[in-house]
Amino acid sequence: MASPTSKPTVAILGAGPAGLTLASLLRVQSIPYTIFDLSSAISTAGGTLDLHPAAGQAALRAANLWTPFTKHARPESDVMKIVSPAGVVLWDENKGAADEQPAAETEDDLFGGRPEIDRSALLSILLEGAGGADAVTWNKKLLEVIPAANGTHTLRFADGTVSESFDLVVGADGAWSKVRNILSATKPHYSGISSLELWSLDVANRNPWLAAYAGAGNCFTFDADCAIQAQRNGDGSVRTYASLRVPETFFADYGVDFTAPDAAKHVPAYVEKYFGNVGDDLKKMLLSSTDKVIPRTLYHLPPGFSWEGKPGVTLLGDAAHVMTPFAGVGVNAAMLDALELSKAIVAAAQEPEKGGLVEAIQGYEKELFPRGEKYARKTLKNLDGHFRKGGSEDIAAMMRMVHAPH
Ligand SMILES: Cc1cc2nc3c(=O)[nH]c(=O)nc-3n(C[C@H](O)[C@H](O)[C@H](O)COP(=O)(O)OP(=O)(O)OC[C@H]3O[C@@H](n4cnc5c(N)ncnc54)[C@H](O)[C@@H]3O)c2cc1C
Known part of the structure; x- marks a missing residue:
């Protein structure tokens, strides 16, 4: 394991939103890391994601990536239209011509809601934050994490190579995480x-x-x-x-x-x-x-999914709590995990006398499990509430209530 005063050697598996956010945050704090991803480059697929102030946006600010975010974010897309199955428009926040809109006066007016950003743009910003494409070891498909006798972990990849001596292996490898296998037998x-x-x-x-x-x-x-x-x-x-x-x-x-x-x-x-x-x-x-x-x-994954903590390995993002997109919170949960995990790693490096990496990760996981469960239950509630007769009408009624003048 890392000596009490040294910086830990960190492996991040996965260059998705979770892994790249964590890497960007560690870079700001000068904590070294190695990122591996099975692909040959960041994904250019996928649609739009809305980032919430206390989650995705907070992580970007902490990673010094707020300015590039504001260049690509689309606050104007933070609008909802609800249509009944028969085609009746029940709620519509799309306004008329741009010149009918009140001008945004402050940055909070513009970005205080849940501005959208394309997944590809977000990943590009995060990749730059993590040190650019050269910071990732591409075409490395993890097969398994193997504990070593000295308390570190070894990574075994599909190309036959291994990478050794990591104090902390972080599974940011999505729904079908291979890192998760060392912590739990549960599958999505x-x-x-x-x-x-x-x-x-x-x-x-x-x-x-x-x-x-x-x-x-x-x-x-x-x-x-x-x-x-x-x-x-x-x-x-x-x-x-x-x-x-x-x-x-x-x-x-x-x-x-x-x-x-x-x-x-x-x-x-x-x-x-x-x-x-x-x-x-x-x-x-x-x-x-x-x-x-x-x-x-x-x-x-089932809401409330957790695992028995193991020194030197942890998860974040979809690897820890993959959910359906029906609350639109998956990426926010992933980026908030990254923010909290980065704080734990930095604290362990800066104040080793407080218990070191093992205790820091235990503290991170203690908060992660209920947080992931909260997001997962909200998502399940939406899924059950939306996919039923009157689903559109109920959401429109809720929107009217939320936006009613008080
Ligand atoms: C159809 C759909 C729509 C969605 N819409 C929304 C939405 O509107 N809003 C929202 O907040 N969320 C949405 N989500 C959820 C969101 O995409 C995820 O929560 C988010 O991408 C999680 O990020 P992640 O980094 O944890 O995982 P991922 O994005 O899955 O990234 C995992 C990374 O790990 C790599 N990897 C995987 N396995 C290995 C391996 N064995 N070895 C090495 N690398 C590996 C992958 O290549 C990838 O780069 C949606 C999801 C889906 C499927």
Whole structure:
């Protein structure tokens, strides 16, 4: 193990939001780390994420990444439109022309809510914060973490190599974490929801109707066992999830390979079969979003998932508490974990007399478990509350209540 006064050798598995946020925060504090990721570069896939002031935004500020964030964030996308399954607009925060808007006077006016940022932009900012692409050892797929006799840990990778002598191994390797295997036998289980992710690119030029209909932010519809959720992205695209409460084998049983290059041609039959009764505009939105088609079967860990602490290994982000996206909190939870874990590591390095790394990680995990559970329960509550008859009406009523003048 690290001597009481030395900085620990830290391995971070995963260059996603959790791992890169942690690396950025450690870099600010001059704590060295090694990041490994199975990919050859950061992911450019994915849509928009809203960052909350006390979670994602707080982590970015602590990592000195606030200024780049404000350059890419889209506060104007922090708007909600709720549509009934029949197509009636029940709530709409999209306003008229920009010149009708009151001008934002302070940074808090602009970013005090939950501004959106594209996942690719967020990852680029975090990668720079972590030291750039050269700071990550790419194409390293972890297979297992092996305890060594001297209390450190060894990493074994799919390419046959090993990396040794880490005082702390941090699993930021997502839902199917390999680091987690040394801490727990629990695996994520099917959430009951499968989604067909449908993309329309460059909507302002190629589909102005969709641009106007989906609006600047989120456009959601919920009904019994189904949902349609569209989101505007900063790259000019609209991503729409057509989700169903169905068995885990739904996509396999459906008999169409939605990952094949010609998947778009199967979308009309799918929409007709499962969303045939929705309002005309909602149907048009689904049918005109076939530039990219991605089937997703959504998994989660049980709320309250925890593990018996083991010196020298811990988890954060989806590896610790993967949940479905129905509360939109996964990335915030991951970045807040990174902030708290960085504080624990820094405290252990700066004040070893207080118990060192082992106690610092125990303290981090003690807070992590209830925090992860809170996020997971909120997500489950949303999933149950939204995917039912009257789901849209209930959210619209809640929005009216929240925004009612007091
Ligand atoms: C369809 C969908 C929509 C979502 N929408 C939202 C949303 O709107 N708002 C929100 O807050 N959250 C959303 N989420 C959740 C959010 O994406 C995650 O919570 C967040 O990405 C977690 O970050 P992470 O770094 O923990 O994990 P990940 O983003 O999964 O990153 C894990 C990293 O580890 C690497 N890795 C994996 N296995 C290994 C291995 N064996 N060896 C080495 N490297 C490995 C991966 O390549 C990846 O870079 C959504 C998730 C999904 C699936």
